[in-house]
Amino acid sequence: MLAPGSLHDSLQDPLLGSIGFLNEVMSRFPDAISFAPGAPHLADLLDTDATRSVDVFVEHLRRTRGLDLHGARRLLYEYGPARGLINDLVAAALRTDHGVDVPPEAVVITVGAQEAMLLTLRALFRDAADVLVVAEPCFVGITGAARLLDIEVVAVPDTDNGPDLDALDAVCARLAARGRRVRAMYVAPDYANPSGTEMDRASRRRLLGTAEREDFLLLEDNAYGFTKSVASGHPPALKAMDGGDRVVQIGTFAKLCFPGARVGYVVADQPVRTADGRIRLLADELAALKSMVTVNTSPLCQAVIGGMLLEHGGSFAELARERGAFYQGNLTLLLEALERHLCPDGRAPQGVSWNRPSGGFFVRMRLPVTVDEALLEVSASRYGVLWTPMSQFYRGPGGDRELRLSCSYLDPEGIDEGAARLAAFLRDIGAHQARTA
Amino acid sequence: MLAPGSLHDSLQDPLLGSIGFLNEVMSRFPDAISFAPGAPHLADLLDTDATRSVDVFVEHLRRTRGLDLHGARRLLYEYGPARGLINDLVAAALRTDHGVDVPPEAVVITVGAQEAMLLTLRALFRDAADVLVVAEPCFVGITGAARLLDIEVVAVPDTDNGPDLDALDAVCARLAARGRRVRAMYVAPDYANPSGTEMDRASRRRLLGTAEREDFLLLEDNAYGFTKSVASGHPPALKAMDGGDRVVQIGTFAKLCFPGARVGYVVADQPVRTADGRIRLLADELAALKSMVTVNTSPLCQAVIGGMLLEHGGSFAELARERGAFYQGNLTLLLEALERHLCPDGRAPQGVSWNRPSGGFFVRMRLPVTVDEALLEVSASRYGVLWTPMSQFYRGPGGDRELRLSCSYLDPEGIDEGAARLAAFLRDIGAHQARTA
Numbered sequence: 025m026l027a028p029g030s031l032h033d034s035l036q037d038p039l040l041g042s043i044g045f046l047n048e049v050m051s052r053f054p055d056a057i058s059f060a061p062g063a064p065h066l067a068d069l070l071d072t073d074a075t076r077s078v079d080v081f082v083e084h085l086r087r088t089r090g091l092d093l094h095g096a097r098r099l100l101y102e103y104g105p106a107r108g109l110i111n112d113l114v115a116a117a118l119r120t121d122h123g124v125d126v127p128p129e130a131v132v133i134t135v136g137a138q139e140a141m142l143l144t145l146r147a148l149f150r151d152a153a154d155v156l157v158v159a160e161p162c163f164v165g166i167t168g169a170a171r172l173l174d175i176e177v178v179a180v181p182d183t184d185n186g187p188d189l190d191a192l193d194a195v196c197a198r199l200a201a202r203g204r205r206v207r208a209m210y211v212a213p214d215y216a217n218p219s220g221t222e223m224d225r226a227s228r229r230r231l232l233g234t235a236e237r238e239d240f241l242l243l244e245d246n247a248y249g250f251t252k253s254v255a256s257g258h259p260p261a262l263k264a265m266d267g268g269d270r271v272v273q274i275g276t277f278a279k280l281c282f283p284g285a286r287v288g289y290v291v292a293d294q295p296v297r298t299a300d301g302r303i304r305l306l307a308d309e310l311a312a313l314k315s316m317v318t319v320n321t322s323p324l325c326q327a328v329i330g331g332m333l334l335e336h337g338g339s340f341a342e343l344a345r346e347r348g349a350f351y352q353g354n355l356t357l358l359l360e361a362l363e364r365h366l367c368p369d370g371r372a373p374q375g376v377s378w379n380r381p382s383g384g385f386f387v388r389m390r391l392p393v394t395v396d397e398a399l400l401e402v403s404a405s406r407y408g409v410l411w412t413p414m415s416q417f418y419r420g421p422g423g424d425r426e427l428r429l430s431c432s433y434l435d436p437e438g439i440d441e442g443a444a445r446l447a448a449f450l451r452d453i454g455a456h457q458a459r460t461a
Numbered sequence: 462m463l464a465p466g467s468l469h470d471s472l473q474d475p476l477l478g479s480i481g482f483l484n485e486v487m488s489r490f491p492d493a494i495s496f497a498p499g500a501p502h503l504a505d506l507l508d509t510d511a512t513r514s515v516d517v518f519v520e521h522l523r524r525t526r527g528l529d530l531h532g533a534r535r536l537l538y539e540y541g542p543a544r545g546l547i548n549d550l551v552a553a554a555l556r557t558d559h560g561v562d563v564p565p566e567a568v569v570i571t572v573g574a575q576e577a578m579l580l581t582l583r584a585l586f587r588d589a590a591d592v593l594v595v596a597e598p599c600f601v602g603i604t605g606a607a608r609l610l611d612i613e614v615v616a617v618p619d620t621d622n623g624p625d626l627d628a629l630d631a632v633c634a635r636l637a638a639r640g641r642r643v644r645a646m647y648v649a650p651d652y653a654n655p656s657g658t659e660m661d662r663a664s665r666r667r668l669l670g671t672a673e674r675e676d677f678l679l680l681e682d683n684a685y686g687f688t689k690s691v692a693s694g695h696p697p698a699l700k701a702m703d704g705g706d707r708v709v710q711i712g713t714f715a716k717l718c719f720p721g722a723r724v725g726y727v728v729a730d731q732p733v734r735t736a737d738g739r740i741r742l743l744a745d746e747l748a749a750l751k752s753m754v755t756v757n758t759s760p761l762c763q764a765v766i767g768g769m770l771l772e773h774g775g776s777f778a779e780l781a782r783e784r785g786a787f788y789q790g791n792l793t794l795l796l797e798a799l800e801r802h803l804c805p806d807g808r809a810p811q812g813v814s815w816n817r818p819s820g821g822f823f824v825r826m827r828l829p830v831t832v833d834e835a836l837l838e839v840s841a842s843r844y845g846v847l848w849t850p851m852s853q854f855y856r857g858p859g860g861d862r863e864l865r866l867s868c869s870y871l872d873p874e875g876i877d878e879g880a881a882r883l884a885a886f887l888r889d890i891g892a893h894q895a896r897t898a
Contacts, residue, residue: 066538070531074761075512094507101503101721135572135723135755142754146609168753172583284538286572286759316605317579318572318755322723324511325759 045397046412049404057442058410059429062217062385064279065350067435077331078324081110084334088112104323107311108133110330113338114289121340122249123264124273130293132310133321136283137247137276140290142169143317144243144272145208147309149175154207155199159187161388161417161426163217163245166210177419184379186223187211189230196238206240208272213262215248215384218417218428222381225259232267241294242271250280250344251351251383258382263291272306277329280344285325351385354431354439358387361443366450373450378429385432388414393453395427402449409445482834483849486841494879495847496866499654499822501716502787504872514768515761521771525549541760543748545570547767550775551726558777559686560701561710567730569747570758573720574684574713577727579606580754581680581709582645584746586612591644592636596624598825598854598863600654600682603647614856615643621816623660624648626667633675643677645709650699651686652821655854655865659818662696669704678731679708687717687781688788688820695819700728709743714766716869717781722762788822791868791876795824798880803887810887815866822869825851830890832864839886846882
């Protein structure tokens with residue numbers, strides 16, 4: 025029998041156990057309507073010909089690099105540069121669509137945003153004095169990467185306007201007093217997963233100021249930014265604001281295109297002074313680290329994504345137009361349906377409340393009772409509706425009276441029926457709690 | 462200016478610098494014949510239609526999982542299980558072709574062999590007392606993964622019959638005396654990169670015995686095993702021998718299919734006792750860790766590889782037949798050409814010698830002079846032939862009178878001409894050394 029490695033205890037933690045339970049419940053109640061998966065909706069993609077996108081990208085390679093057909097195709101089949109193959113396309117789209125002006129060599133194409141997080145943490149964190157700050161409830165990808173690297177995480181609460189910045193100040197002071205320091209903070213200012221929170225412009229400015237004053241970096245996760253409605257006056261990405269040189273931006277094509285490509289990117293234009301006194305970019309460090317993790321991101325997958333981007337004029341915004349509108353529509357439907365079914369008389373059931381994000385996939389709902397696996401079982405078996413207990417997004421205790429609703433995976437017709445079932449469940453909830461207690 | 466992360470110094474080390482230099486020399490002498498790249502030869506693949514392989518795999522999914530076309534295609538576009546999508550195909554091929562009998566759930570599909578190495582090291586190594594043993598010269602992927610995870614590596618020499626097993630005994634004793642222990646040893650018994658070494662059956666038995674006695678695991682890299690000529694009586698993989706339960710086998714489709722898919726696998730059927738007393742497989746630990754590194758291997762890429770495997774009757778051996786024969790042919794040509802050009806009178810130039818592997822991509826050559834960047838520059842500029850200084854495959858000093866020749870990337874006609882150029886270079890070598898000294 026093997027003695028386990030040092031991560032072993034944490035692999036047994038409730039987080040992974042709960043996700044397993046959730047999957048298991050979903051498989052036992054296949055007819056339940058599920059607000060649980062945060063995965064993108066792919067129905068429109070299932071007839072898509074990925075080959076066409078690859079062909080478009082191969083033509084682009086021939087044109088821009090002066091290659092013949094075999095020379096261009098060879099680049100998709102071989103090992104490729106650790107930094108990536110579509111960096112120029114991504115840098116151009118970042119400039120046009122996000123106002124983020126960096127050279128292609130400041131971009132590293134990664135195996136999804138997850139690898140980008142792992143590489144960035146590994147490159148930045150120097151010793152046990154360095155701490156990562158997150159807002160809780162928090163996306164499990166970043167806390168997982170930190171755990172794999174034995175990096176200490178400190179959480180501040182996620183408020184309705186993003187991370188609690190007073191709490192952040194307090195954390196900085198407390199750590200400094202103990203000889204520790206915040207090295208980086210993970211933040212998703214545009215519709216965080218799982219809370220759906222969007223930060224306003226003033227909070228963004230204050231956060232950038234705190235990072236400057238306390239000398240730490242911001243890891244900005246931009247996964248859901250594309251669901252912003254274009255016309256409205258949303259604040260820019262942190263990376264595009266004054267002080268954006270403190271920001272490492274992490275993006276993914278999982279939602280904008282499809283997750284099965286496993287293509288993401290990281291923008292890291294920060295200069296780093298090497299041991300021998302030369303200056304290079306943080307992106308160079310990330311590319312060197314990447315060669316030790318996955319060597320390079322599949323160039324075939326990069327070609328599919330690069331082709332999809334080219335088919336939309338090289339623009340994130342064009343690529344996002346249809347799907348962004350779809351998710352906007354789903355979110356609006358969900359919020360309207362919650363209102364209609366839960367507040368028929370204009371008032372929500374006692375103790376039930378939720379936020380109203382203007383984009384993203386998620387709604388954060390607070391209940392007056394403990395939200396646990398037993399309650400999920402009742403919801404699934406008797407009311408035919410599923411959701412995610414928010415406690416999954418806390419590393420320790422927390423979120424035990426909250427749940428996450430996702431609108432991304434359902435068809436519009438499912439959303440209304442799901443909200444009706446949820447309303448029925450929530451009306452009865454006090455009784456269930458008494459029974460299961 | 463950013464202060465660098467804790468890996469920073471090692472990222473500046475000679476290893477990465479030399480690879481940069483090698484690429485730079487190759488780009489300056491594009492007409493040189495290069496024995497440097499260990500990458501697979503892909504000419505026959507450039508007209509291949511990956512779409513056809515995907516279609517074959519989609520049909521397989523429909524048949525084996527009872528899915529309709531959209532249901533099957535959905536599995537390629539969505540997030541997938543961290544463990545993988547083609548585990549059943551890989552497990553079946555391992556059983557048929559390698560005599561390795563494990564259930565599909567003991568296999569984890571990874572982003573190339575590189576991710577498999579990283580995950581395995583992270584799962585196994587418990588604390589700073591655990592040491593990884595390698596044979597030097599050593600594949601840089603494993604030492605890179607160890608470096609990323611701050612795992613200490615101890616090297617034994619790679620002899621003409623694989624790792625020096627007497628030296629290994631001495632390492633075990635020395636570590637034990639210091640309260641340390643070997644946790645795992647990386648070994649590529651079938652034509653190691655960079656040495657081309659193959660271990661004989663007796664050495665394999667002894668190594669398995671040492672692992673049993675000293676209670677460590679063997680990480681068997683099987684990347685080049687497919688180039689064995691089928692008829693000959695090669696020893697089995699370590700994983701297929703008595704004592705193979707001590708072996709974690711790592712494989713890749715980079716050479717068998719193509720590197721751009723970034724698909725590899727790890728076989729980890731060892732039982733692990735969890736903190737709460739349950740038993741699960743090491744593969745379960747690896748899958749959990751993988752969710753923190755890349756979430757899952759691109760199911761689209763797995764479909765391409767799965768389809769290629771199915772198109773060859775689900776057999777590694779069938780899949781390998783043509784390409785294995787091609788590499789066998791190239792290696793034979795290289796060894797014959799070296800003999801013919803370097804030993805016209807039956808004797809090699811003074812102090813020049815090389816091994817004669819029966820498979821794999823690589824030949825290890827010893828020279829009577831220092832093999833460094835200056836010598837490579839001379840070889841490239843005046844003789845039009847490139848190779849890899851062996852010192853790149855040592856973490857510290859070592860290999861400074863050796864080079865690696867690879868036969869994998871060249872066409873047969875290039876090999877003979879390259880060997881002729883190499884011979885001319887080696888005949889003059891004493892003079893060059895005197896001049897550059």
